[in-house]
Amino acid sequence: MKHIKRFLGFTCIALCSLQSFSSFAYSEEETKIVAQLRDQALGSNLAYEILESLTTEVGPRMAGTPQDALAVKWGVEKFKALGFDKVWTEPVTFDTWIRKSEAAEIVAPFKHQLNITALGFSVPTPDEGIEAEVIHFNTIEDLIEAEEGIADGKIVFISRKMERFRDGKGYGPAVKARSTGAVEAARKGAVAVVIRSIGTDSHRLPHTGMMRYKEGIKQIPAAAMSNPDADLMLRIFERGKPVTMKLSLNSHAGPEYTSHNVIGEMTGSEFPDEKVIIGGHLDSWDLGTGAVDDGAGVAITMAAAKIIGDAKVRPKRTIRVVLFANEEQGLVGAKAYGKAHANDIANHVTGAESDFGAGPIYAFSSNVAADNMPVVHKMAKLMKPLGIEYVDNNAGPGPDLWPVYNAGMSVFSLKQDGTDYFDLHHTADDTLDKVKPENLAQNTAAYVVFAYLSANSEQKISR
C-alpha cells in the first residue's frame, strides 16, 4: 500500500507541473490570500484575547463542575460574538469526580508536610487518613517485577522523574506510574500509592491527572507529590531508616453529568458539507486556569477560523472548530463526537488539534493520501516564513481526533515546542502569565495556513 501511495504521489507531482494556466492563476491568487491572512494572524492579538477571556471569566473548568457548564456557555457566546455562521452544542455524558481536601506528611524519621494532590478518580482515604510505612520503587516497572506481598500494608512511593524534551516524549514512559500505579501497588498489597508528579519543573506544585482502577483489583487512594517533595523523600530514604507517611484524601466519585461539545462553523463557499476540523478541549484540570492545557488550543483555533471567516474570499469547504468536552478524564467528548458523526466521516476531509500548550510551532506533518501532496507542499511553502518545517506524511491525530482518525479521516500535526509544557501541565501554575501572546499569534497563523489550504484544495483531501 505504501509503495502505491508513493508512486501516486510521484505521478501527481509530475502532473501538477502540467496544470492549466487558469489553475495556476487560481493558485497564485490563493497563495496571495493565504499569505496575507497568515501575516494578519501573526499581527493579531485575537487568540490571546480569547484566552484571556476564558481564563479570567471562567477559570478552572474541570469536567462536571459548575465551571464546566460556565465554559460551555462561554464557548457558545464567544463563537456567536466572533460571528461564526453556525454555533451549536452536542451532549457528552460521563461520571464525575469531586476533589475535596488532600494532605500528606512524613511522620518519621523527620516530620515534613508534603505538597500533594489527589489523582483524578482516586478513592478517598478513611476520614482519619492512612498512616503507614512507605516502600520506595524507582519505577513502575520495578514495582511490577517485585515479589508478591512486598508492599503489604504499606504506602508505595514511585520516584521516577519525567525527562524534558521539546516534543514531550518523556511523558509516555513516566505517566504509566500515574495511570497504573494504584493497580500495581494494590497487587503487591499496598494501602495507597503516592507518586512523584509527572512533570519537569522544580516547584512545590503537584501535577494531577487521571489514574485508573482495574476490575477485581482493590481500589486504593492515589496521589502525586511535587518534584521537590519527591527529592526530599529520596534524601530521607538515603538515610536507611523506616519512613512513615500520613495521607488524607477526601475526593470521591460524583454523579453522572452531561456536558457539551461546543461547535462553531465558518461555512464553505462551494462544498459546505465537507469540513476541515480544528479545535482543542474546553475542559481543564481544576488546579490552574487551564491556560496552556488547553485554553491555548481553544483560543488558537477559534481565532484562526475567525480570521479565515472574515477573509474576502471564503475557502470552498467549511471550517469547523470543535471545543471538546472532558478530554482530561478520558476523551469523553471526542468519543461522543465520533459517535454522533459516524455517518458523516466521509465529509470530515482532514483535521488538526491544538493540545500541547502555547509554545511556537516548529514543524508539521501530514497523514494524507499521496495524491494530496501538492496541497501539503503549498502548505510547507506558506508555513516556512513562520519558522515551520515540513517533516513527513506520518502524522498522528491530536488526542481528541483519535475517534475520527480511526474512522478514516486524514490528519495533520502542527508540532508545538513543548519544552516547558510539562512544567505547567495539570498544576496550579497553568495560568495566563505563562503564555506569550506572540507565540499564540504564530500558532494562529499556522492554523490559518493549514485550515485555509485544506478547506480550499482543488482535490478533496483524504487518507
Place this chain on the structure above:
Amino acid sequence: MKHIKRFLGFTCIALCSLQSFSSFAYSEEETKIVAQLRDQALGSNLAYEILESLTTEVGPRMAGTPQDALAVKWGVEKFKALGFDKVWTEPVTFDTWIRKSEAAEIVAPFKHQLNITALGFSVPTPDEGIEAEVIHFNTIEDLIEAEEGIADGKIVFISRKMERFRDGKGYGPAVKARSTGAVEAARKGAVAVVIRSIGTDSHRLPHTGMMRYKEGIKQIPAAAMSNPDADLMLRIFERGKPVTMKLSLNSHAGPEYTSHNVIGEMTGSEFPDEKVIIGGHLDSWDLGTGAVDDGAGVAITMAAAKIIGDAKVRPKRTIRVVLFANEEQGLVGAKAYGKAHANDIANHVTGAESDFGAGPIYAFSSNVAADNMPVVHKMAKLMKPLGIEYVDNNAGPGPDLWPVYNAGMSVFSLKQDGTDYFDLHHTADDTLDKVKPENLAQNTAAYVVFAYLSANSEQKISR
C-alpha cells in the same frame, strides 16, 4: 573624619611598602595558606552537605515551633560533629505566632480560588471568614494618599509588583505594602488587606513575611496572594465590575517562647578573645525548608570556619560562627546577641553575615578604619580568582549584625547575586533543589578568604 581616614590610608599604603622582610615572608606564607584553603573550599561539598542535612533532617523551622527547637539541637550537634573548639547556646525569648488554615476566593464577578498565605502575626478573620467588596490600590503610597473612609467595610488589595535586580534593591520599595499595609488599610476603614506577594516569580506560591500593627489602629487580617493570582485580580478589575472576595485566616498569636542562638568557635592561636563573626540565621519561614533563607548562610559560614579550623596554621584570632535565632520575626536573636555581648564589643573585630540566598558572590565591600586597608587589598587579591571584585569601604552589616555594627564593630559585605532570590524568598519553593553546590562552594571559599585574613591580620581590624 573621612578626609583623615583617607590620609591615614594613604600613609599606611606608603608604609606598607616599607615593611620588613620577615613581615613580607610572613605575608607570602599567609597568602599561600589562604589561597590553598580557598581552593580547597572551592572543591569542597561541605556546605552543601550541611545544607542537605538541615533541610532534610529539620526542614522548615519557624521561630517558636517544635522545629525551632529541633534546629537548635541540630546546630549544636553539627558544630560538635565538625570539631568546633567551643559550642554553646544563648537564650532568645519572643512572642510566637501560629499558622493554621488560610483560604481566599473571588466570589464575584467570577469565582476563583486564590493561592494566598497569611502574613506573619496577622490576626485571624472571624471563623466564618470575611466576605466583602475589594478596593484596589496600585501602591501603598496610593492607599496612604487616598481619602478617609475610602475603604470602609472593604478588603484592600495592593497590586504593586516587586522589580527584579541582582542586588535585590526592588525589595525595599515593595515590602512597605507587606509591613504597613494592614495599618494603612485600617486607617481608611478596611476590614482586611490582601497584597500581591513581595516576590519576583510567576508561580502560584504566595510569599509570607512579617507585617506590623500600630498602637491605636484597628488590627485587621493580612494576607498575600501569588503573583499569578494578583495578575488575575487586575484582569478582573479591568472589567469594571464590583469585585467581592471571601477571606478566611485562622492563624493567631501564640505563647512566649525561648529559643537559642547557637554559637561555635574555632579558637584563635594568638588572641583567642578577639573574634571575627560570621554566620546566618537558623530560623526560617514555615512554607519551605529554608534552603536559601537562610540555610545557605548557615551552611556556608559553618563550612568556612570548619575549613579554617582544620588548616595547619590557625589564624591569630578566633572565628565565631553565630546561628541567629528568630531573624524572620524581628531580628530577635541578633538583638539578644548584641545585648549579651555588649561588654565585649571591643573584641568583635569585624564580621560578615550570609543572608541573601545561595547565588555566587560577585563583589565585596568593607567598612573598616582607613589603616586596615592593607588587609582589604590582600583580601581583594585573593577574592579575584573567585570572580569577586572589591567595591568600596561603605559596607553595611547583614541584618543580624546591626546590633554589633551599631555598637561600633567594623563589617564586611560579601555580595551575592540575588537575581533569583526573591523568586523563592518566604515561599514553599525555598527548597534544596534550588541551590547549586558549586555556588555554595564559591561562597564558602570567599568566606574562608575573608575570615582567615581578618582573623589573622597584623593589625586588629576596627572601624
